[in-house]
Amino acid sequence: MVSFWKQVFIACGVASSGGKEDLYRKPKTGMWQFMKKHFNSGNEIDMDKSFYVGDATGSKGDHSDADIKFAEANGLKFYTPEEYFIS
Numbered sequence: 001m002v003s004f005w006k007q008v009f010i011a012c013g014v015a016s017s018g019g020k021e022d023l024y025r026k027p028k029t030g031m032w033q034f035m036k037k038h039f040n041s042g043n044e045i046d047m048d049k050s051f052y053v054g055d056a057t058g059s060k061g062d063h064s065d066a067d068i069k070f071a072e073a074n075g076l077k078f079y080t081p082e083e084y085f086i087s
Helices: 030-038 066-073 081-086
Strands: 051-053 077-079
Touching (some): 051 066
Parallel strands (some): 051 077
16 A cells, blocks of 8 residues: 655745845745754655645736745746646
8 A cells, every 4th residue: 555645834924024034935945944844754755746836937917936936946846726726
């Protein structure tokens, strides 16, 4: 029997960074690094099966490109919500 371990991790930025740059705010990799170190129960991450879904791709009309840049910075496959949830 094959068992797959799945995890969803949702992170919010620091409400007030006191003038400092928020390392947990996308596209910075802080929240990914924090998850790997503290919330992954010592499990090795299978990067071939890991991915990130986000809507900020930097396309015309997008509010930013933070989601796709976050995925790229962490070596994650990237899908838009339309690609992942609708197709």
